[in-house]
Amino acid sequence: MLKKRLIIAMTGATGAVYGVRMLQVLQTQEEWETHLIISSAGVVNLKHEMNMKRAELTQLADVVHGIDDIAASISSGGFKTEGMIIAPCSMKTLAAVAHGFGDNLISRGADVVLKERRRLVVMPRETPLNLIHIRNMATVTEMGGIIFPPMPAFYSKSDSLMGMVNETVGRVLDMFGVNVDGLYTPWTGL
């Protein structure tokens, strides 16, 4: 079976759990092939927030690319993917994506996804936001990227942090047609 490829990129913004959970969920989906890239700041946060080493994370992905491997398959538009999720996305990587500054495989990968008009979902995390953060989000949106800040919805009355993470991960994966039972319950009205 030809699998659908999805690039998952993790950066040094807080919220490593989003990238980890996404990979865990996709691992259960036979028709999907994940391509992981993590920045060096992402590795630091992964250790700090989840006590997880890079080597443990890479077990969750089908293909792992080095952040500086600018010749990797996903650095070319000729390599077909369904798109890319940056989870979480730092303001630095957001800036690079917004300005086409492809100096590492995350920003280059996003550049390729945008130029090929594939789906790019960016999960930026910072607070409060300064003007350049907001402008960069607007620029990515103007190019067709989707800005999906990991903001929990309290109306679903989740009783745990993981419940809130699952809901966000479920909503993002839904955008690629990955529907996994139990991640979140779609709103049906009051």
Ligand SMILES: Cc1cc2nc3c(=O)[nH]c(=O)nc-3n(C[C@H](O)[C@H](O)[C@H](O)COP(=O)(O)O)c2cc1C
């Ligand atoms: C514990 C920790 C939390 C951080 N959280 C954020 C954050 O939420 N958003 C952000 O833009 N940068 C955050 N940073 C800073 C980024 O890691 C830093 O700007 C880094 O250069 C980003 O590089 P990258 O995009 O290549 O991963 C954090 C750094 C640390 C150590």
